[in-house]
Amino acid sequence: MPALAISRITLRRLILSLSMGSVLIMLILGGTGIYGIQRTQLMDDTLASNQAFAQKLAASASDFLTQAQNDLAYSAKQIAQFGTNPAVMQMEANHLHLQGAKFHSVSITSAQGIILAISPETLQISGRKVPAVDPQTAVLRKKTPTISKPFTTILGNLAILLTHPLYSPQNEYLGYLAGTVYLKADGGLSRLIKQHYFRNDTYVYLVDSSRRLLYHPDPNRLGTIVGTNPVVTAVLSGQTGAERITNSQGVDMLAGYAYIPGAKWGVVVQRPTEVTLEKLSTLMQRVMWLSLLPVLLLLAALWFLSTWISRPLRALSHIMQTGYDGNAAERIRSVRCWYSEAQHLQKALLAGTDTVISRLSQLREEAYQDPLTGLGNRRGLDIALQALESTGQTFSVLALDIDFFKRINDHYGHDVGDQVIRQMGELMRSQARNGDSLFRMGGEEFLTLLPGTPVDNALTIAERLRAAVEASPLLPQERVTISIGIAAWGPDSARRVADTLKEADLALYQAKQNGRNRVERSA
Known part of the structure; x- marks a missing residue:
């Protein structure tokens, strides 16, 4: 009978290969999956935000034209x-x-x-x-x-x-x-659009029914005709929406658009897709670098633990080769401590897995939190609104905006502007009650959800917050103020929860129009 061939693959090598392969596959698949989910979420949020901006600008432009014609x-x-x-x-x-x-x-x-x-x-x-x-x-x-x-x-x-x-x-x-409105001069349509704050390379343009640009951040393009652009085609056909496109300049954009019926114009708000995803790529790189050290420590542990795993088997092999003697049973019982070592290996692997899961959990948590203030972000707001709507609980909404924030950034610099935003978040926390939810919507815009709070009580809370901000030394040489819009929702409300946020935004806009540093409630 021919002798059995002995494999050159050792248990130690097999464990190392399987363990290292499993860890690397888990990191790759986990990182790829999270990146894909966050990428889609970021794009969807940007599209929704740009559409909301476009609708707001369309309403403002329509009001502008109506008022001008009334005059x-x-x-x-x-x-x-x-x-x-x-x-x-x-x-x-x-x-x-x-x-x-x-x-x-x-x-x-x-x-x-x-x-x-x-x-x-x-x-x-x-x-x-x-x-x-x-x-x-x-x-x-x-x-x-x-x-x-x-x-x-x-x-x-x-x-x-x-x-x-x-x-x-x-x-x-x-x-x-x-009445003549110059398109290339300051004032009129140009001032109406410029008064809205856009960030992160987001910009707006306005087209008439002939696809001619009535407003564009590049003055040289005013009066020119927009070529092939599906968003312009859609908005001039009377549609309002958002989609990802390649614009007439060949740039991948996330565009929101809204139609102005009275003038047959279209408003388009867009942001380069590359800019939208830039922070996500940076965040993923940071996570991978932070995960690198734990992974390296885990692989080193696997290397040494594989020796301990193979050692009992080598002892058993030696027993089989030398045959049984009087103390063979004791020697075998001594090998049975292998299970204890296996448990230690299991704990090490679990410890390594816990490290990765902790990192992934941290990434998911950061996805719902504003990194500058620690308040909730738009995704966190969506979850909070779904919870309130599902329970049918009455709540009020405070839409906040720092007055003249662009001037603060221009005069003191963005570092001071960021500090003002952080301090604003702290002031909101100090004035919040148990159960209130605080969010930063982007830039200098904030939002507070007040569960179980009727609009009259919300007015008192909003005024207290407004006064606290005005009295706080957020800047060394001038005071900082806020404008607040209030809307309320209850199970008997005819409007949807999402429409309540729009009502709060409209009330905030009214507060701005009425002089800022004030509180307004929706009609």
Whole structure:
């Protein structure tokens, strides 16, 4: 009978190979899985955030145009009461031009196309006839309120025109009143959009029904036509949404968009996908480096423990080779301590596994926590809202925003701005009650959930927090204030929980509009 071949594979080598392979596969699969989940979550959150920004800007732009047209309508009514009195026309033109930041110039044109009044008067075009190629000539034919497409004015400015017809008390057409908004100048649409704070390379642009850019952070692109871009196509067809695209410049973007029905314009807010995922890549690299030392220690432990595992088997082999003697049973019993050593190995492996799981658990926890303040982030907010909605518990929402935070960053630098945000988080914690949930929504925006709190009590809590911030020395040479919007939800509410957050944002916007450093509640 032929002798059995002895394998060159030892138990020690086999254990080492299997153990090292298992640890490496676990790290690779675990890291890849977590990266994929977080990557998808980050992109989804950015898309949702950009869509929300776009809807907010669309609402603001719509309000801007509606107010501008209402101002024109009111002045047209005033002018009609006095006919074509030059003094009245000039007074109304000056009033419209100076009363706010809507119009860069205001003109009154007769039914024959002659400019009767202009503000500012320094333009010196009174008495001129509107050129045939000017979009104002279409107003003479339509005789209805209009919003023009972009055009170049007599003085060479790229602009849009808002008009309202003039009729006498006898319903005789007298001409029209026109307000001009320059697209490349500060004020009007440009100021409306710039007042919203965007971070991390997020930017906004505005297009009209001809795909022409009415606003863009790059002034050189104003007035140009946007080429192939599915988001522009979607928003100009009246849709509101978000999607990942490659824009007309060939950049991978996460875009949110909203439609402005009255003007047939589209608002697009987008951010490069690469920028969105940059922090995630950095975070994963840090986790891998932090995991490297424990993994190396684990592999070293496996190396030495494999010797202990193989030692009992070598002893048993020696017993079998030398045969049994009087103390063979004792020698075998002595080998049975192998189980104790196996238990030690099991503990070492469990210790190593616990280390990896702890790191992964820490990563998941950080995914729901804002790294700068330690408050919850948007993902944490979603979980809290789901819990409140599932229990049907009444709650109030405080939407907070640090006033003039961009000026703080510009004047003191981003390090001081970050310190103010951290101190804001500490102040919120100091004023919070047991059960309140605190979140940082991004930038200088914060949110507080007050479970079981009606809106009247929420007003008291919000005012106490506002006063505490105002009284705190967050900056050495000036005080820092906040504006707060409040909304409430209960099981009998007709609106959804998500709509309550929007109501709180609208109340916050109202607080900003009413002068800041104040508390407003939703209607």
